[in-house]
Amino acid sequence: MRSISVLQRCAATLLIAVVLSGCVVSLVKPEGERIAYLEAHEGLEPEVAKAIRQGKVIPGMSREQVQACWGWPSEIDNSESLGLNLEYGKEVWEYRSDDVFIVHPEATVTFRNGKVVDVSPTYLSDLEE
Numbered sequence: 574m575r576s577i578s579v580l581q582r583c584a585a586t587l588l589i590a591v592v593l594s595g596c597v598v599s600l601v602k603p604e605g606e607r608i609a610y611l612e613a614h615e616g617l618e619p620e621v622a623k624a625i626r627q628g629k630v631i632p633g634m635s636r637e638q639v640q641a642c643w644g645w646p647s648e649i650d651n652s653e654s655l656g657l658n659l660e661y662g663k664e665v666w667e668y669r670s671d672d673v674f675i676v677h678p679e680a681t682v683t684f685r686n687g688k689v690v691d692v693s694p695t696y697l698s699d700l701e702e
Contacts, residue, residue, distance in 0.1 A: 600643050600668050600680055600697070601628035610641040623700055630682055631698045634689045639682055643668060647678070662686040 601607075607625050611617070617625075617638075624631045625642045634642075646666035662685050667678035683691040692698040 602642060602644050604628075607642060614641075620700075624698075627701055629698055629700055630680075630689060630692050631700065632689050632691070635687060636684065639666065639689060643680075643682075646682070 607628065611622055611625055618633075620631065621634055621638060624634065625638060628642060630639050630642055647669035648667040650665040650667060651663070664684045666682045666684070668680040668682075669678050680697055681691075681693045682689055683693075
């Protein structure tokens with residue numbers, strides 16, 4: 574019977590811990606911070622307030638409202654090379670995990686003229702009843 578070295582056991586334990594933890598940073602800000610934002614901004618449209626309360630980003634939200642819900646993005650893409658510069662009113666916020674093995678963003682929010690027009694993946698914008 575072949576024995577497993579201490580180093581192999583440590584590596585296996587670390588790998589299992591990484592897989593179980595998911596190494597994913599939650600997109601959504603803590604509920605207390607979202608509620609504090611809602612209390613400080615009482616005149617919000619009901620649908621926007623509901624989305625922030627649920628930690629969702631929906632079309633029509635402003636940059637400030639998205640930040641109140643999810644925080645600052647990992648990256649903002651408004652590069653001229655892709656034709657996405659602010660001159661044309663389009664901007665893409667990318668939210669990434671801090672997992673070094675994940676290259677694609679966990680979520681993207683596309684703005685046109687300062688308002689959300691698209692959220693990907695779409696389930697992140699689905700409001701609960």
